[in-house]
Amino acid sequence: MTNKIYLKDPYLTEYKTDIIFSEYIDGSYQTLLRDTIFYPDKVGGQAGDVGFINDIKIDKSIQKGDLILHLSKEKVKGEFANIKIDYLKRLDSMQQHTGQHLLSAVFYKALGANTIGFHINEESGFIDLDIKKLDSHDIKHIESLANLIIYSNFKIKSYYPNDLELKKLSLRREPKVTKNIRIVEIDGFDYAPCGGVHLLSTGEIGIIKIENFEKHRGGYRIQYKAGNRAYENYQSALDIIDYLGTDLSVPQELIKERYQNFKAEYQTLVENNKKLKTDLISFMARFLIKNCDDINGVPIIISELKDLDTKEFNLLIKEVSKRKQAIQIYYKKMTALAQIVISAPESLKIDLNKNLRPLFQKYSVKGGGNKQLMQGSISVYEINNFIESVYDILKELL
Numbered sequence: 438m439t440n441k442i443y444l445k446d447p448y449l450t451e452y453k454t455d456i457i458f459s460e461y462i463d464g465s466y467q468t469l470l471r472d473t474i475f476y477p478d479k480v481g482g483q484a485g486d487v488g489f490i491n492d493i494k495i496d497k498s499i500q501k502g503d504l505i506l507h508l509s510k511e512k513v514k515g516e517f518a519n520i521k522i523d524y525l526k527r528l529d530s531m532q533q534h535t536g537q538h539l540l541s542a543v544f545y546k547a548l549g550a551n552t553i554g555f556h557i558n559e560e561s562g563f564i565d566l567d568i569k570k571l572d573s574h575d576i577k578h579i580e581s582l583a584n585l586i587i588y589s590n591f592k593i594k595s596y597y598p599n600d601l602e603l604k605k606l607s608l609r610r611e612p613k614v615t616k617n618i619r620i621v622e623i624d625g626f627d628y629a630p631c632g633g634v635h636l637l638s639t640g641e642i643g644i645i646k647i648e649n650f651e652k653h654r655g656g657y658r659i660q661y662k663a664g665n666r667a668y669e670n671y672q673s674a675l676d677i678i679d680y681l682g683t684d685l686s687v688p689q690e691l692i693k694e695r696y697q698n699f700k701a702e703y704q705t706l707v708e709n710n711k712k713l714k715t716d717l718i719s720f721m722a723r724f725l726i727k728n729c730d731d732i733n734g735v736p737i738i739i740s741e742l743k744d745l746d747t748k749e750f751n752l753l754i755k756e757v758s759k760r761k762q763a764i765q766i767y768y769k770k771m772t773a774l775a776q777i778v779i780s781a782p783e784s785l786k787i788d789l790n791k792n793l794r795p796l797f798q799k800y801s802v803k804g805g806g807n808k809q810l811m812q813g814s815i816s817v818y819e820i821n822n823f824i825e826s827v828y829d830i831l832k833e834l835l
Contacts, residue, residue, distance in 0.1 A: 438503040440472040443486075444595070444619070447531060447634035449474050450524045459513040465496075468507040470518050473498070476530070476634050477505050482537075482556050483633045484530045488522035491515060527634070532664030533557045535593065535636045536583075536645050537564060540661060542627035543583045544568070545609055548575060552610065553656065561648060561666070564659040571657045576647050583645045590640035591624035595631075643668065717744065722756040729763060732828075733835045735785065736763035739824060743769065747776040750812075754780045764831060768820055775820040777802070778812040779827060787834055796826055 442452055454472040461467075468490060477500035478485030485497050490513045498507045507513070534557065541552040541564060550568035557563070597619055598606065612618045612630035621631040623639065636642060646667040649660040662670050678689055685695045721744075729738045738757065745753065750767050757765055762782040769776050781787045788808045797804065797813065800823045804813015815823055 439470065439505040441505070442472050442474045443476050443634050444632075446474075447527070447636075450522050450527070452520045454518050454520065456513060456516055456518050461512070465508045465510065466512045468495075468509065468513040468518075469504060470507065470520070473505045473507070474520055474522055475505060475507055476527070481631060481633045483534045484526070484557060484559075486522045486527055486530075488520065490518050490520055492519075529665060530557075531634055531636050532642050533562045533662075533666070534633050535639070536642050536661065536663030537562055538621060538627060538629055538631070538635070539583050539586060539623060539639060539642065540564060540579070540645060540647075540659065542609060542623060542629070543579050543586070544659075546626075547579060547582060550657075561660050561662055564661070565653060565656060566659065567656045569656070571650060576650055576659075580645065580647050586623075586626065587639045587642050587645065590638050591626060592638055593621065593623050593635055594637075595619055595621050595635065646670065714745075714749065718749065718753050718756050721745075721753060722760060726757060726761050726763070729761075732764075732832050735835050736761055737766070737828075737831070738763055739766045739828070741769065742767050745769070747778075750776075750778045754778070754810075758782065766824060766827065768824070770817050770820065773817060774814045775817045776812075776814055777820065777823070778810070779806075780810050781808075783809055785835075787831075792830055792834060793827065796823070796830065800826075 442449060452472065452474045454470050457469040457471060459466055459468040470490070475486045475488065475495065475498040476483065478497040480500050485499075486495075487497060488495050490507060490509070493509050493511050493513045495507045495509050498505050500506075537552075537555050537557070541555070544550040544552070544564075544566055548568060548571075550566040550571075552564055553567050554565040555563060597617060603618060603620075606620065606628045608620075609627055609629045614630075618630050619632055620628055621633070621635055622628050641664075643664045644667045645661060645663045647659060647661045648670075650657055652658075678692065681692050681696075682689050685692060687695050721742075725738045725740055726736070729736045731737060742750065742753070747769060750769075753767065754765055757763060758780075762784050764782070764785070765778075765780040767778050779789060779793065781789050789811045790805070790807050793811050794805075796802075797811070800815055800819050802813040802815045802823070804811070806812055
C-alpha cells in the first residue's frame with residue numbers, strides 16, 4: 438500500500454522516500470514508492486500530477502488498488518527517491534476541483550440542483566446538474582454567491598469521520614465507498630465525500646467564472662473556470678477589448694455602440710452586394726444565351742466564371758434555365774484546382790451521372806451528382822482536356 442502524503446498535505450511539492458521497484462511494464466517504466474506526493478491521474482475527476490523522481494521525468498501516475506505507480510520513459514534508479522511535483526499544475530488542479538465543490542454546493546443550496554457528474558480538462562471544468570430549468574439570471578445569481586463565499590475566505594478541511602459522526606453530517610451526495618470515507622468540508626456550508634486534493638480556504642480559489650450553460654441529457658451542463666484560468670481568460674478578453682478600442686479609436690465604453698453601427702452598415706453592404714450579384718447574374722445569363730453555341734441544334738454554354746464564386750454557379754444555371762433549355766458548363770480556376778459544374782435540362786433526357794461518371798474517374802475529378810447536374814474539383818492542368826472530353830461525349834449523345 439502506497440502512503441498517500443498528498444492527502445495529508447496537498448501543498449507539499451518535494452519529498453524523500455524509498456523506492457520499492459522500478460520496472461518496465463506495458464510500454465513504460467513503472468515506479469512504486471513507499472510514499473508519494475503524486476496525485477494519480479483520472480481519479481475522482483481530478484487531473485493527476487507531473488514532476489520528477491531523482492531527476493527522471495514522470496509523465497503521470499496511476500492508481501492500481503492501494504498502489505500508486507509512477508510512469509516514465511526512463512528507469513528510476515537507486516534505493517531512495519527525491520520527489521518533486523509541478524506545483525503550478527497542482528495549484529490549478531486544486532483551484533478547479535475546489536471551485537467545482539463550491540459551485541455544486543451553491544447550486545444545491547440555492548436551486549436544489551444536484552451534481553450528477555463533473556470533469557475537468559485542460560481548458561475548463563464541467564458540472565452536470567439534474568435541474569430542469571435554468572436561465573441567465575440564475576447563472577449570474579449563482580456566480581455572485583460563489584464569489585462572495587470566495588471573498589469571505591471560508592476554511593476548507595478534510596477528515597475521516599467515524600460512523601456516528603458521519604450520520605450527523607448533511608452530505609450533499611452519498612459516498613461511493615462504505616469505509617474510510619473522507620469528507621471535504623467548506624466551513625459548515627458544504628459536506629461532500631471526496632478523495633481529491635483541495636485548497637485550505639475558498640479565498641485561494643481567487644475567482645470563479647461560469648462561461649456557458651446548456652441543456653444536457655435532461656438537465657444542464659455548466660462550463661466554468663476558476664483561479665488562474667479565470668484570470669488568464671479575463672486578461673485575454675481585456676486584450677481583445679483594448680485592441681478593438683484602439684482599432685476603432687473609441688474608449689472601451691463606446692465599443693459596443695460602434696460595433697452596432699458597423700454591423701448595421703455591414704448588413705446594408707451585404708444587401709446591396711446581394712442585389713448587385715442578382716443583377717450581374719441576370720445580365721450574364723442574357724449575355725451567355727445570346728452568344729452560346731449548339732450541338733446538333735441543342736444550345737450549349739461553356740464559360741469560365743471569374744466574377745462568381747462556386748456557390749453562385751447554381752444561381753446562374755437557374756437564371757439561364759428560365760430563359761432557355763441549354764446544356765451549361767461552368768468552371769472557375771483557382772491556385773491548384775478548378776471547380777466545375779455541368780447541367781443538362783430534364784427535357785433532353787440525358788443521364789449526366791451515367792455518361793460522365795467514367796470521365797470523372799479518368800480525370801480524378803472529386804465530386805459527383807445526378808442525372809441533371811454534375812459538379813466537382815479537378816486539377817487546373819486538366820480542366821481544358823476534361824471539358825473537351827465532356828463536349829465529345831455530349832456530341833455523341835445529341
